[in-house]
Amino acid sequence: MKKIILLCFFFLPVWAYSQQVTITILDEESREPVVAALVRIAGQSNLITNDIGQATINLSENARVVVSHVSFEDRTYVLQPNVDKELLMTRKISALGEVVVSAFESDRPLLQQAAAISRVSERELYRFNETSIVQAFNTKPGIRVEERAPASYRISIRGSSLRAPFGVRNIKVYWNDIPFTSPDGTTPLNLLDLSNIQNTEIIKGPAGSIYGAGNGGVISMYSRQQVTENRISSDVAVGDFGLYRYRIGVDQQLENGGISASYAHQKSEGYRDHSAVDRKVFQLAGHYFPSAKQRISTQLLYSDLDYQIPGALTEAQFLENPRQARPGSADQNSSIVQKSLYAGISHQYQITDKIENVTSLYMENTEFENPFILDYKRELKFSYGGRTKFILEDRWANIPVRLILGGEYQFGRSSAQNFGNRSGVADTIRFNDDLVTTQGFLFQQLEMELTNSTILTLALSENFSRFDINRSIDAQRGVPSAAERSFPPVVIPRLALSQQLNSTSAVHGSISAGFSPPTIDEVRTNEGSINLGLEAERGINYELGYRAGFAEGRVNLDASIFYFRLDETITTFTNEQGVVLFRNAGSTDQRGAEVLLDYALIRNQTAFLNEMKITHAFTGHYFQFRDYESGGNDFSGNQLTGVAPNSLVNQLDLTTRAGLYLNFTHQYVDEIPLNDANNVFQNSYHLVSARLGWRRTFAGQWDLELYGGAENLLDEAYSLGNDLNAFANRYYQPAPGRNWFGGVKVGFRY
Structure with missing residues (x-):
């Protein structure tokens, strides 16, 4: 007892x-x-x-x-x-009816959107080596990101990279709903580390009715929008060619919001000679809720980027040794050093139950230095701008309507100097310019829900732009000069209709105009000439699409066809010194089809293999010059330079209850014409990559992930970013062969 x-x-x-x-x-x-x-x-x-x-x-x-x-x-x-x-x-995005996107300033499920829109989620960004956006973006139909050298991006949405020998042009980019594209039309996308991006929405084709000038499309990137827990995290990655990257981040909740800070440092010796990269990025973000009707977000980004430019090779050099740099690149220290500070603030205010305002402001300052084989450039850039919109949701004549009125303005000033290059050191000054660029537009959009399943959209914008070039030093002419160019207000309309067939399928159609003036870098070129006769591109796009989900969201289909007629197409050519210049090339016909299909073969929480998903993405871009004569040659009927007619991406994703996962990707790219004459092509190629990892949470506080993988498993010889219409037949920028990577991530909640 x-x-x-x-x-x-x-x-x-x-x-x-x-x-x-x-x-x-x-x-x-x-x-x-x-x-x-x-x-x-x-x-x-x-x-x-x-x-x-x-x-x-x-x-x-x-x-x-x-x-x-x-x-x-x-x-x-x-x-x-x-x-x-x-x-x-929170449900993972699987069925189309669950995917809510903000494209065209309309927060609606993708099923109700009357546009070709691709979404790159955080999970998709981390299916590959975590050093760039290239592979994740390239899994989407109609989108191609090229990397001519590490950290040197070029983005093509439906063939829009023809006028971009380097950099990101003819595409509007926003980061956290704040303009990230500079007033001069270029976008320094390489300033961002992958950790600065959580989700991305991509509009394919003209979107000027809401986002201003640009025929290629719009990329809206978002970092984490809310701090939901107190957490410290860190990760380290290593790989071939001396790759080393580490990141540390802190999230801290506050009484009425939260702040987060992160620092990432990435270094690599590069696959080719003279292709090293060193990038440091610091981000400080704050999200605050002063009242139930207000939200304030702040962003501070500092990026210190230094990368070498190996240059393009001829076919003979490519076959002899793809890892070599262009002769002279290392001797002249061909490279870019760029330090940028970007600050932005966004205020969202629910004025009444029916009216909302969102206003964003930003400021950017950049120091840019670019020794190149032919010259040496220095620039000090300063820009500011903002965007505001008023949203009214009401009923008119018993019809639900959504009216959006807004505007955007950007101003930029640059002090740009061009020198001779003597063994990588700035030599005698050639010219000194003070550059001023201004662009802005007003936009209006009316959405009417004609029935429970029919949405009609009417939109237009009025755009203006101007640049001034004041040359205080001109070593060739000996006297100062000034030039200016303004583009009168241009109205860009859009008409779109979305018809939902049932709860899981819909069709959509749209007619939208496009307008894209030349950037100041296309008018003012490296050898000092100023081409004021370069005209703006104008086009009109016709599109039809179908979206559907089947088997309770296990199978999803998103398909579209389009015809884009572009006039005054801007193309590149090179002079006798090898300097890239620009000209208008008549018109082009761009017909295409894009299809995305994904299906979950297994989705069972209690099984060891709890998810098995397969995705296919097909791009058919059948683009050609409609009317183009140059130098006594008629290129009419030729394929559009730099565009692969067909590409296909296949993906397999496996996850297990034990935390193991496998991501497998295959990409096929058709042969690509490298000049307007269509007598030089890059061969078609197959890329295969894989990532295997294990992630687990311990004691409810610790997160751990281990991963490793390989890219280009077939060891294909290819170029991920060719030089188009290249001088001296230097077309090829060889990409890495088979290479390996791995890393570890640790997080702690406190």
Whole structure:
């Protein structure tokens, strides 16, 4: 009897303090129970929620639990003894009807959008080596990102890179809804580390009715928009060619918001000679909620970028040794050093129940230095600008409407000097320019829900732009000079219609105009000439599309066809010194088809292999010069330079309950014409890459991920960014052969 009393006394603390807590797991949007969710808590056996989304846990003190499900994002919660709790889970984007995008300033499910839109999620960005956006973007139909050298990007959306021998042009880029494209029309996308991007939306084709000048499209990138927990994280990655990258980040919740800070440093010796890169990026972000009707976001980004430019090779040099640099590149220290400070603030205010305003302002300062084989450039750039929009949601004549009125303005000033290059050192000055660029537009858009399934959109913008070139030093002419060019207001309309066929499928059609004036770098070229006769590109795009989801979101199809007629197409050519120049090339016909198909073969939370997903992306771009004569040659009917007629991407993604995952990617790219005459082509090629990893959460506080992988497993010889219409037949910028990478990530919640 005494033994029984002592035994009861021993367990008394457990009976006294251990309490049963019932948790109910719900879908955040539908409030439906999440069945078969995995609940993990340190020191206890894993639990599975029942058919009403519930599980019961014994707790004697506050504890963290991790809840995971194949269809939802993993979440961590803090539970208290004797306090039952509802836990909300955010569904992973799978079915088209669940994908909400903000394109054309309209927060609607993708199924209701009347435009060709691709979304690159955070999961897709981290399917590959975590050093650039290239591979993730290239898995989307109609989009091609080229990397002529590490950190030297060129982006083509539906063949828009013809006028961009280097850099990102003819595409408008926003970062956290703030203009990231400079007033002069160029975009320093290489300033961003991958950790500065969480999600991306890409509009393909003209979008000037809302976003101003540009025929290629719009890229809207977002970093993390809210601080949901206190967390410290760090990751380290290594790879071939001396690759080393590390990042550290801190998230801190505040009473009415939160702040986050991150620092990333990436270095590489490069695959080719003279192709090293060194980039340091610091980001400080704040998200605040002063009241129930207001939200303020701030961004501070500092980027210090230094990369070498190996230059293009002839075919003979490419075949002899693809790792060599162009002769003279190393001797002249051909490279770019760029330091940029970018600051932005965005204010969202719900004025009334029906009216909302969002206003964003930014300021940027850049020091740019570019020794090149032929010259040496220095620039000091300063720019500022902003964007504002008013949104009215109401009913007119019993029809739900959404009216958007807004405007955008940017101003930039540059002090640009061009010198001779003597063994990598700036020599005698050739010319000194003060450059001023101004651009802006007003936009209006009306959306009318004619029926429960029909949405009509009418939109237009009025655009203006101007640049001034004041040359104070001109070594060739000997006298100062001034030049200016302004483009009168241009109206860009858009008409779009979306018809939902049922709850899981819809068709859409649109007619949209495009307008793209030349950038100041295209008018003012490296050898000092100023081409004021270069005209703006103008075009009109006709598009039809179909989207559908089947088998409860397990199968998704997104397809579109389009015809884009472009007049005054800007193309490149080189003079006798090898300097890239620009000219208008008549007109082009651009017909295309783009298809994305994904399907989940396995989706079972309780099985070891809980998800198996396959994705196919096909691009058919059948572009040609419609009317183009140059130098006595008629190129009419030729393929558009730099555009692959066909490409196909296949992806396989596997995840397991144990935390193991595999991402496998195959990409086929058709042969690419490298000059307007179509007598030089890059051969077609196949790229295969894979990433294998393991991720797990421990004690509800620690996150750990280990991964490794390989790129170009077939060891293909190819160029990821050719020089078009190249002088002396230097077309090729060889990309790395087979190479390996790996890394580790650690996070701690406090």
